[in-house]
Amino acid sequence: MTNEELQVLVEDLSLKYFKKPFRHIAFFNPRLRTTGGRYMLNSHNIEINKLYFAELGIDELVGIIKHELCHYHLHLEGKGYKHRDRDFRNLLKHVDAPRFCSVLPGAKKKRESRLVRAYRCSNCGLIYKRKRRIDTSKYVCGKCRGKLVEEKC
Structure with a gap:
């Protein structure tokens, strides 16, 4: 999947689940290591870890995108967009987005060595x-x- 395909997917999921357009940029960030995705407060862009798509598939990717879109839409509306906020938790439940992303299979091996x-x-x-x-x-x-x-x- 390319960055252009990711952008289209994010825009489609935003309209489907949130009934609002996504007007910024979504892209794969190869430097992300410990998280599935990240919403940037200043630029409003969404960065996604491509390893999650490669190792866990499209379903995990959709869950990560929905989670980051919850941050995105709540932040733009001036509501509670942080993980501990009630608005955020309610929106996660409403759109059936995961609160945390799954652990990568490669990361499990690192933990087992400890x-x-x-x-x-x-x-x-x-x-x-x-x-x-x-x-x-x-x-x-x-x-x-x-x-x-x-x-x-």
């Missing part, structure tokens, strides 16, 4: 749980000064 690691003292058996890997040649048990051994999880 699983809890367990280290056991070879002397007293005390178990230490850590998210980060520790250097067992540098650190010892805080209770008995014994050698730490990484446990298989």
Whole structure:
């Protein structure tokens, strides 16, 4: 999908669900990493993360666009456009837009690498749980000064 096709899709969804025209620019921003889309308060443009379309499909893209259009239309009308505002939450429900976008499959792999690691003292058996890997040649048990051994999880 190109930026021109995205622009047409956003304009169509705006008319279909909000009964109001979208008069600004919507485009794919390749620098977006942690979010599906972004509404810019100053320029009123909408930026979309293309990875969500590539990995999760058109349904996820439509949900992200509807979410950003809620920000857009409420901001232009002078109503509460932030996530915590009642106007925003009511409009999300009305147009059946998601409050949060789904997690990308690639991001799940990153999170899984941050699983809890367990280290056991070879002397007293005390178990230490850590998210980060520790250097067992540098650190010892805080209770008995014994050698730490990484446990298989």
